[in-house]
Amino acid sequence: xxxxxxxxxxxxxxxxxxxxxxxxxxxxxxxxxxxxxxxxxxxxxxxxxxxxxxxxxxxxxxxxxxxxxxxxxxxxxxxxxxxxxxxxxxxxxxxxxxxxxxxxxxxxxx
Amino acid sequence: xxxxxxxxxxxxxxxxxxxxxxxxxxxxxxxxxxxxxxxxxxxxxxxxxxxxxxxxxxxxxxxxxxxxxxxxxxxxxxxxxxxxxxxxxxxxxxxxxxxxxxxxxxxxxxxxxx
Numbered sequence: 001x002x003x004x005x006x007x008x009x010x011x012x013x014x015x016x017x018x019x020x021x022x023x024x025x026x027x028x029x030x031x032x033x034x035x036x037x038x039x040x041x042x043x044x045x046x047x048x049x050x051x052x053x054x055x056x057x058x059x060x061x062x063x064x065x066x067x068x069x070x071x072x073x074x075x076x077x078x079x080x081x082x083x084x085x086x087x088x089x090x091x092x093x094x095x096x097x098x099x100x101x102x103x104x105x106x107x108x109x110x
Numbered sequence: 111x112x113x114x115x116x117x118x119x120x121x122x123x124x125x126x127x128x129x130x131x132x133x134x135x136x137x138x139x140x141x142x143x144x145x146x147x148x149x150x151x152x153x154x155x156x157x158x159x160x161x162x163x164x165x166x167x168x169x170x171x172x173x174x175x176x177x178x179x180x181x182x183x184x185x186x187x188x189x190x191x192x193x194x195x196x197x198x199x200x201x202x203x204x205x206x207x208x209x210x211x212x213x214x215x216x217x218x219x220x221x222x223x224x
Contacts, residue, residue: 041198042215042217043215043216051210087153097158099168
């Protein structure tokens with residue numbers, strides 16, 4: 001199961017693009033990269049998932065280089081409501097155990 | 111609303127007691143996960159069930175047990191409670207278990223042990 005490393009915290013301002021990078025050096029061939037968002041006292045919420053290259057949805061983009069040893073979550077034009085903890089997970093293709101790391105606490109300021 | 115229902119939302123109990131937390135997954139989801147989140151420990155994976163069978167086990171204490179019933183709802187039993195068991199307990203569900211899993215989390219049960 002991929003061990004992930006992310007920055008503990010990040011600060012940003014409203015309207016900026018935020019990029020959160022996750023390192024997963026020992027990711028297995030069949031692991032997917034998945035990102036979740038969590039607000040205080042709420043359950044995590046799925047944001048985006050990818051295997052390689054780039055994935056984009058209405059909320060974010062996920063960039064995964066060819067070696068898959070890292071990934072970057074990109075949040076365009078953040079607002080105050082994007083203040084949350086963001087988790088990067090390496091999910092096994094067989095088993096699907098979801099192990100959350102420390103996450104990145106993003107603080108968006110006005 | 112994720113579609114995952116957890117009851118009760120809040121629970122206050124005394125040390126040494128036993129409690130049961132209940133989780134109703136989204137309609138059609140076969141997999142259920144349980145997590146514990148305390149201030150100093152982050153989100154700790156406890157256990158996962160798939161269609162009634164235990165699929166994976168994490169850092170679940172021997173005082174804790176869980177099961178998934180034929181109707182796919184799940185219960186987490188916590189016994190001989192200690193002050194340190196005070197935490198938010200989350201349940202999540204997904205259609206399948208695999209690399210492209212998207213899990214949906216409930217709002218959690220806040221357990222306070224006094």
